[in-house]
Amino acid sequence: MNSVDLGRRVGVPSTALFTDQYELTMVQAALKAGTADRRSVFEAFTRRLPEGRRYGVVAGIGRVLDAVENFHFDDEMLTFLREQNVVDGPTLAWLADYRFSGDIWGYPEGEVYFPGSPILRVEGSFAECVLLETVILSILNHDSAIAAAASRMSAAAGGRGLIEMGARRTHELSAVASARAAYIGGFDTTSDLAAGFRYNIPTVGTSAHAFILLHDTERDAFRAQVDSLGRGTTLLVDTYDVAEAVRTAVEVAGTELGAVRIDSGDLLLVAHRVRQQLDELGATGTKIVVTSDLDEYAIASLAAAPVDAYGVGTQLVTGSGQPTCSMVYKLVARAVSADPAEPLRPVAKKSLGAKTSVGGRKWAARRLDENGVAEAEVIGTGPVPAELADRQLLAELVRGGEVIAREPLDAARERHMAARSGLPMSAMQLSRGEPVIPTEYI
Structure with a gap:
């Protein structure tokens, strides 16, 4: 991924209140307990694909980078939190100085994913990482759902033109994000001028x-x-x-x-x-x-x-019946202090039912068969096998709080076309089925 960014981010407001209250109250409790600075690793992933879908599409990474970069608490926000008694004085003082200073790795935008894929890995102190949970999931769940629907429509269109025209069928800001995700998934143009202005997507009408x-x-x-x-x-x-x-x-x-x-x-x-x-x-x-x-x-x-061309609105911006990807953001490893030399300890939820997770800081690679077609999503926490070293999927996105991996939207679109073409042919079937390749943990 390169460092080019063609989107217009001037005047983007703070994203700090695009969050749930319990993110802030966890920080307050952790600060009081002395555990807020513990080095931690969070991962965003989904335990399963939406029913019947054979692959997922990663979309929203660029918007996540914007959200992380603009996540800070201004005086008006801090006043609101104080007046509503959301958190105490020491926590407000900590929030006033907040800027994410950790590292983020993730699947490049446009890549495909499968159950368990560590789509985003966020590393830093517990407090600075946990604050980003809600906004990250909000973006990835929405954008990836739209991109997956767009990809299916693109495959069905067989090279014919696709026009995104769903602005009047959803929230005005969701419409802009939907147009962006649809473009990644294979749509050619949008009717939404805000999307054209912000993301340089060709517009028609x-x-x-x-x-x-x-x-x-x-x-x-x-x-x-x-x-x-x-x-x-x-x-x-x-x-x-x-x-x-x-x-x-x-x-x-x-x-x-x-x-x-x-x-x-x-x-x-x-x-x-x-x-x-x-x-x-x-x-x-x-x-x-x-x-x-x-x-x-x-x-x-x-x-x-x-x-020659199809114009799609309602079904696209609602994910064609699957408006979310059910991604979660879980703590998978943590140390007992902020010391970088302190070893990370795998942690995982072990409750009854399907809401379990796999602990440990993970890597991911896609194994190919002798014809160069994907045959498995391989995920591990130990050394990467030599034969998978050049097939790793996570790219460095943020280093020490600085975004280092911006790219033109066309790069994500091209990546998706390449990733989709590398899947087994059955991935293009519209009939319901299991993920087109299995997920293997080693």
């Missing part, structure tokens, strides 16, 4: 049905749009009669018309009819864009249709 209804005739609307945006624009053709609209669109824009968009009806049938009509009218280069509550299954069902 032309008109809605309201624009057609504004004008006295459909022809007047098409003429106004073409006069303003040029013949290469995309005209919406399903406000009234689709066949008549297509005929009018070509008459107005000529055979150089860029595209038509269909937003309702039997998309498979309508797309075939529109393609035939466009070709008969000589508009053989005019593309067809379809929208209307698409998900990966609907996209796959349109594989045989003459469709």
Whole structure:
């Protein structure tokens, strides 16, 4: 990973209150007990993939780095905590000086992951690490869920264009994060200008049905749009009669018309009819864009249709039925002091049921078969076997509190395409199944 950052982070507010109260009360108790400075290792991971999913997608790492960098308590926040009696005076004084000074390692953004993968490893004092739990999980759980849905849709699209257009279906800030995650997962453009501004994602958009209804005739609307945006624009053709609209669109824009968009009806049938009509009218280069509550299954069902691009909204920004990845952030090792020479001791939750974890500071590598295809996610706490030394997955992200691994969003997008192509072919199946490769602990 390189150190280039193309995102706009100017004016990013503090992220310190994007947290749960018990993070702060744990710090207060640990300060009083004299254990707050104990050297600690936390890891973010998921015990299982969302039901039926075969792989996960790491997204949000860049946003996590922003959040860590901007995690500090200003005077107004400290006043709020004091007035609400959240923590005591000594803890407020400690928070006033807080800046993360530890180290963070993680899977590079765009990489795939599996149950148990140590997606993020945070090292430092207990107090400084535990404060980051909620904001880290908030970002990774949301962004990785959206990226996984986007990846499935991208695989189903088979190289056809994908437009993210879910801004009106979610919280305004979630919409920006969703567009970013979708781009990593394989989408090409977004309709959300805030996402385009902040993350340099290509933006697109032309008109809605309201624009057609504004004008006295459909022809007047098409003429106004073409006069303003040029013949290469995309005209919406399903406000009234689709066949008549297509005929009018070509008459107005000529055979150089860029595209038509269909937003309702039997998309498979309508797309075939529109393609035939466009070709008969000589508009053989005019593309067809379809929208209307698409998900990966609907996209796959349109594989045989003459469709050039898909616009996806609701199903994408809600994770296509899986809006979270159920990631957790657990203490896996700690020392008895802040002394760097003090050995780390593995710790792990051992309660009844499925909420157990594996202790120890971990590394992760992906073992490949003789054809270069992934066959196992290997996780260990001891020495890395020689044959896996060049297959390790964790990259250094933060050293001594300083972010050292920023990169352009396109790098994460390209990494995901490469990682996905390195999985067994069954990873692309939309049917429910187990993780496409097993997780092995050594």
